[in-house]
Amino acid sequence: MTELLTRLIRKPQGFVGLSLLALVALACLFGPALAPYAPEKINFLGRFRAPGWQNWLGADQFGRDIFSRLMVGARSTVPMALIATFAGSAVGAIIGVGSAYFGGRADEAIMRTNDAVMAIPGLLMALLLVSTLGNGAGNAAIAIAIAFAPGMARVTRSVALNVRNQDYVKAAIARGEGALWIIFREMLPNVMAPIVIESTIRVSFAVMLFATLSFLGVGAQPPASEWGLMVADARQYMYQAPWALIAPSVAIAVAAIAFNLIGDGLRDALNPKDER
Amino acid sequence: MLSITRRHFLAGTAISLTILPKMALAEAPKRGGVLRMSIDQAASVIHPMLARVNPEYLVTELLYSNLTRLKPDMTVEPDLALSWEPNAALTEWVFKLRPDVTFHDGSPLTADDVVATINAILDPKTASPGRTNVGPIKEVAALDPLTVKFTLSGAYADLPVALTYLNARIVPAKVVTGALASLSTAANGTGPFKLTSYEPDRRIIVERNPAYYDPARPHLDRIELLVYPDRTAEASAMISGEIDLLLTTTPGQYERFVKADGVKALRTPSGQFLNINLGCDQKPFNDVRVRQALALAVDREATVGFVAGGYGTPGNDTPLSSAYHFYKNIPLKKPDIAKAKQLLADAGYPNGIDLTLIASDQPATRAQLGVAVREMAAAAGFRINVQTMPHATYLDQVWKKGIFYVGFYNMQPTADAIFNLLYTSNAAWNETRWNNSAFDAVINAARVENDEAKRSALYGKAQDMMHTEVPSVISAFFDLLAAQRSYVEGYVLHPRGSVFRLDMVSLGAGAPKRT
């Protein structure tokens, strides 16, 4: 793993990506400790206060300190997106590898159904699921995971297919290894690299999808300090307090860019060509 | 037995109609032109008896007419009915209809149409929201083609006001007996405008009804209603001259309009309010001390600041705002955290109490009030968790059943209407289940009381009882906020929030030429 990290750091994308991620991770881990005020403390006199020494990033329509809300909100935005993406990727990966391994009619059936599900765009699928499960951050995460699974299944299947045709898989089949051993010990380790790359990039989509769901009012619910919700609320007061809109938007962008850059950096670092 | 003032007051006559046009306008309004108005959500139901939200009330007001109409000062004026007479006991009312009025399809308006319409509204199968709001009507009959007699189940002074209710628009009898449902897609009323095109999600177009009973009105040739779901973008459209008039806006955008040129920001105090309903039949709110403790924890001016953006008036836990006729000016309840804590302790909650406050997601102000109250009440020991949910789920599982949730209501025409709607034991929407017989007695007495002074004393007593017993915490009334281009004339922002009178509107100098 460390050797992978050093190779990632050497690449410009990787370096910038990791430093941004470190920033986001800092907010996620020590957010509440760093926050100067309680995120939900309303302050009548502080409404729409411009950024200054009292509120470093200004205050919103309730007079709540935006910097504190950003710090605390990190915890309810990024980890949720991470969990949703990796859950969706795991499910998708298993479907993809399984479908590639069994091949033939099973593969055809699974992939055709998978494509059918992909006919419904991610956001709409998430909306449908959230309206069923009920509004809220937890349900939004589940909805995003389910919406991501078909896409990941498709990517994994194509990677798994060419791993399936490798001779070492054929050798394993020839010597009578069980299907489970082949899928989990022979195929999956070699399919991991592209899965990791693909899901890292999808985390940035998850962060944005999560924010969009909150914007549409079905994701995180007030008074949660989730970034997407902060942007949605701030939009009404954009002309009195533009900072209330800009701060969370920048935060979402930083998180999304971080995962995008790391995804690309990983793609080069894990690229078999420079494995030597 | 009836005092002269009383008769004059109740028996509205055609006289007042003729006065109005001269007094209000300096010189005759310009005829013609196209008005573009934005509405915040699609008017998906244009069936007059089933309309539920403001855009739908607007469309049906353009296409149909009631017997009577509410003026901005909440008093009544004639519409299809020219005059009306109660009997001494206020249990029977006779309405005289305006002669030679025709529906859009040319068929004449007769008393039979009024009878059929009222009966349809009262029929539970129609499921019309107006059923419980048009007054205690037992029976309605046509005495002659232009006269209708209402027989009530009890004395009721406010029938003319009740008949201004938004669903009580008169439709042709042949439609009621034929296909009532056809009104969902086609319109045949007596209103100032006729329906030209109906694409609910995008645009609704109405054009002048040449056969309207008042030749002077409407002034406009055509009105286009456009759906703008996003308030911020809608405000930008108004400032850039895309739209002439908008139905409602938020405090945030209102302040933009105040500064923008060519735009006139409109504001009027109203009786629209958010109430925090306390289930008085279940723990812990069956104990009045808990309710009073919560009422003392809330800083009313602050809620006006936070939730109404400063555009509102603080509430005193009674549903009547200063815009109401029988409003009693009780000194505003000041927050008193120490006393609230003491009351909670007496009620058996020395170290505070955990509660879940439910707020549906429409309108967004419900959750904002929840958040504000949660912070304020925390100091007094209330540990409140605010939970939001989709409006449909809220209606299905929480409304009228929950013990602690946020309600939202437009201003009603009369004090009796609002009390009977929400707080009497047999109220249509008895949310708090307060079921206070003393309070019911006061309201019923006021209902039948003719004497103005006695009636206002009774309503005053009712307000005092709610002020002390706090069945629900009402901390803020909202001003209605809207905006128009400066060249729009004759539009009055009505405190009821769902009356528009676009037939009075005309386009002055500087209006863009629109085909």
Next chain:
Amino acid sequence: MSLAWLIRRLLLMAYTVIVVSILVFAITQILPADAAQSLLGENATPEALAALRAKLGLGDPAWLQYAHWASHVVTGDFGVSMCTSQPVGPEMLAALSRSLLVAVSSILLTLAVAVPLGVVAALRQGKFTDTGVSLVAYLGVSLPEFVTATLLALLLADTLHLLPATGYVSPLEDFIGGVRHLALPVLTVSVILIAHVMRMMRSETLDVLKSDYIRAARLKGLPERTVLFRHALRNALLPVVTIIALDVGYLLGGIIVIEEIFAIPGIGRALMVAITARDLPSIQAGALIMAATYVLTNTLADMAYALLDPRIRYD
């Protein structure tokens, strides 16, 4: 492009549409509050609710409702919306046409901007333009739609008054007005698509330039311009066709937020309004029409791919 392939594609399309309809039907069955309640709102009296549920057939078992509904759809009748009691089919098709208007113009703008930028970034790999272009691409991809929409509206509409801030005008009725009103939404969607397609175009061009046949062309003594335009570009453009087809799904359903902010009554927003109002027929019709459009565009993309790449032969 044989008949067998077309038949297979049609069957596949039918299969997809059926799966989507079953999936959407299943999900909408377990919606907490049912359509009757959301329709009647505050004034729903118990008996009115019961009457409406019976009328709408909400009481019967799920599969019966599905069979009943499917039999109608086959004859092209998508049923009537529970809210507006207008026939749902024409409503959704009209919404689809408006969404397609935005989608197609965004795709054209994207191709016109992203393809050249991607190629330039590839040719000047590592130099200033490449990093510059890549940075813009990362930013474009990393901002949620509603942030980009807000910023663009703030800049172009409110401050510079170049474009109308919101509102939809059908180009058929007023072409100039229609185009001006479409400008901002199309620009917002294109910012995201351009970032996505540009990055893809850059990596494709780099791969093609590294291939053997490009080396062979160079070593045949052909000038760099010919190598780039006659040989490299065509092959690098191929994958873009499939990516654009996949993006159509996003363009139809994924830009609900943009349709909301710019008041475009597209199919995305129509579906969202239907979902919040639990209007089953509209949800069904919308999802079905969107799925059919998505599969149709993918089939067209495959055909276009076959025209561009002689190796693909559908027998």
Next chain:
Amino acid sequence: MTAALSIRNYSLDYVTSAGPVRVLHDISLEIAPGEVLGLVGESGSGKSSLAWALMRHLPANAREVEGSLQLGNVDLQRLGPRELTRIRGRRLGMVFQDPSTSLNPTLAIGSQITEALIRHRDLKPRDADALAIELLGHVDLNNPAAIMRRYPHEISGGEKQRVVIATAFGCRPDVILFDEPTTALDVITGARILELFARLRQETGVAALYISHDLALVTRVADRVAVLKRGRLVEQAPAAEIFRAPRHSDTQALVAAVPRPEHRLVHDSPGDDVLLTASDIEVHYGNPGLFRRAPPAATKKIGLNVRAGEILGLVGESGSGKSSMARALTGLAHFSGRISFDNQVIHGARDMNAAYRRDVQIVFQHPDSSLNPRHRIDEILSRPLKLYGGSLPDIPRLLDQVRLPSSYAGRWPHQLSGGEKQRVAIARAFAARPKLVICDEITAPLDVSVQAQIIELLLALRAETGTAFVFITHDLNLIRQIAHRIGVMRRGEMVDLLPVEDFDANHIHSYTRELMAASPVPVG
């Protein structure tokens, strides 16, 4: 008279993360006009780097340390990009190794020829078309006009190479570089291409640098041969002499490793009891899709048997069905027909019990893909041991058996060379103490010297354990050195199955004779 191409004291470095690596040391070579110089060397000898240097197409991290490259009177190193396009193709042509990737897949063949002719022969498009058709006819392609409109994927590998050659010769360059033009082709097609090269060379008198790893082939094509070993010029001599009397030790090793049918390496004869009999085996790939008929069977009713300890050779060109047989015998492909092994009848992969899978092992062609890159060597070897009742301490014994140091147990596959990886694959097969090992072209991708070591290892293991082999290859000379019996396959049919000594008799199948003619014994 100036040389057509002269390389003087040329040295080249590649800058890698671990510092500069010297790839070519002080190379001096000359090619007279009309002369063909062969350049032979194993992979990693630097022969391709020299070709790229001449064509001025070196990778970014290449550093030309010293020396000069002269094409006639033109100093190649001082050419700018514009002048280069006047030299490449016009005066210095090139034919590449893999024809299938040297033509643009989405462009018609005709236009890929005429674009070079228009540029270098200054012809108008109409004349260029006519010339192109004439050239295609000249390289023995039938119906050249039709080929002009076809796309690369619609013609065979051999035909594609002829198109590239026609284009190169069509521009009438002074010198053409040939970078292993026949390696990617079948034996017979390769032989035809060499005949074409000889004819065209004779007609046009063009000078050529013929690069290859196959010393035997180069001696038949070139006038003089230069041998390259790890970037150093080891020997230069006329083609005839280099093979008969190699002076330098490295050249001698190269010559010795070239397989010659007459040097038999196996002298014993197999036992009589039959180990395995396969009868009318038809291998099927893919199953009928919704509307697609199932693709035709890869092998048509093949029958063969293997006796205990015997080496059965299977030879044939790609697509002849030999690999399909290997897959059928190990249950990797669906097949109809019967296999009887150890008095047990098998109709498909399902009937192959653990005993069968233990006794019959397979070693694959590509070393890179036969070992799981994410497993260490000891883990790769431990699996068969666990499955077939070996024990972990056996791993050092297995490694030693294939002459690899036991320290390799802890290494990753990508840290081993091609030959070493193939040895690990062989060790994995022998871990099961099998009765029969199927080798599917296991030496094809290896250098001649490494190939010789692998063959020698297999024969030693056979002597030690008595296992039988089915050795599949396209190299007839190699198989005639070790097999007892050889089956010749063509388009899914077994045209011949006869003992090795009968190969010179006259009753052999015409295709077998053609195959023998296409892989002659090196000159001298």
